[in-house]
Amino acid sequence: xxxxxxxxxxxxxxxxxxxQEFIRKFIxxxxxxxxxxxxxxxxxxxLPAAAAMxxxxxxxxxxxxxxxxxxxxxTGEISPLMLVDIGCxxxxxxxxERRQYFHETDDTVNKKIKAAKxxxxxxxxxxxxxxxxxxxxxTFEILQRETEKGLEGVDPESIVxxxxxxxxxxxxxxxxxxxxxxxxxxxxxxxxxxxxxKADELCIIYGGSITPDNVDxxxxxxxxxxxxxxxxxxxxxxxxxxxxFRR
Numbered sequence: 001x002x003x004x005x006x007x008x009x010x011x012x013x014x015x016x017x018x019x020q021e022f023i024r025k026f027i028x029x030x031x032x033x034x035x036x037x038x039x040x041x042x043x044x045x046x047l048p049a050a051a052a053m054x055x056x057x058x059x060x061x062x063x064x065x066x067x068x069x070x071x072x073x074x075t076g077e078i079s080p081l082m083l084v085d086i087g088c089x090x091x092x093x094x095x096x097e098r099r100q101y102f103h104e105t106d107d108t109v110n111k112k113i114k115a116a117k118x119x120x121x122x123x124x125x126x127x128x129x130x131x132x133x134x135x136x137x138x139t140f141e142i143l144q145r146e147t148e149k150g151l152e153g154v155d156p157e158s159i160v161x162x163x164x165x166x167x168x169x170x171x172x173x174x175x176x177x178x179x180x181x182x183x184x185x186x187x188x189x190x191x192x193x194x195x196x197x198k199a200d201e202l203c204i205i206y207g208g209s210i211t212p213d214n215v216d217x218x219x220x221x222x223x224x225x226x227x228x229x230x231x232x233x234x235x236x237x238x239x240x241x242x243x244x245f246r247r
Contacts, residue, residue: 002201003225004036004037004219004225005036005037005160005205006036006037006038006039006205006226006227006229007038007039007040007041007060007062007160007205007228008233009041009229009230010042010043010233011043011064011230012043013234014042014234015045016049019049019050020049022234022236023040023053023054025236026236026239026240027054029237029243030059030240030243030244033243036226036244037060037226038059038243039060039061039124040233041063041064043064044063044064047083047087051086060089060122061088061089062088062091062092063090063092064091064095065091065092065095066078066080066093066115067080067112067115068080068111068112068114070115079115080115083119083121084120084121089121089122090123090124090160091122091124092124092162093109093112093116093126094109094112094113094125094127095164096126096164096166106146106150107149109125109146109149109150110149110150110151110153113125113154113159114153114154117158122158122159123158123159124162124205125150125160125161125162126228127142127143127146127147127150127161127163128164128169128207129143129165129167131166131167134165143163143183143190144190147187147190148194151191156198160202160203160204160205160226161187161203161204161205162205162206162228163180163183163184163205163206165179165208168208169207169230171209172209174208174209174211174218175208177221180206180221180224181222181224184206184223184224185222185223187204187223203225204224204225205225205226206218206221206226207229207230209231210228210229210232211232211238212238212242215245216245216246219247229242
């Protein structure tokens, strides 16, 4: 039985004081949610404050990105060891916004995943197709490529797969339950090629305009094990409702 994994990706939002206010109000709302793994990924500047506030709550601290070297002349980058030092246990890698705006490739994503794993960090590995790719019937082709190249040479321990159809991120559009289940089932089948029966233990979570209004139906899908939440995670009321989805 896979434990649901629900993560908040705040992207470039929230100051330190806003982070503290959110967590202060959020913790009481999820105090009885021990059957769900909860992760929060604030911006880098808010990581220390978040780490202090969620200590001993069971909530996981995640970063939104890292660089694949431990140290060196890489101005503006953050290493895996720095994230561990600050209290992170997970990191988001391969998000479509990183691929789109910062030109990350399957190869650099793979290097980042390996660097994170070497440092002892769990990984939320994002993948998904664009609208043009879906309309061209290339969804499975994209998912196969990103799965194989992103996870090449990577063991499955502490890996969470996040299927995020790019056309549904921040657009208000959400994949239908049939589309979500179909994609998740396909990803799990591809994971079985590399990991055998261990693929059935991996969480595959959905991201793409998840809200309190659609989380229950999405979470009812057999192969959907959680959610990576963007805009709806910025308010404690909506994110706590998502965490406390109705089974």
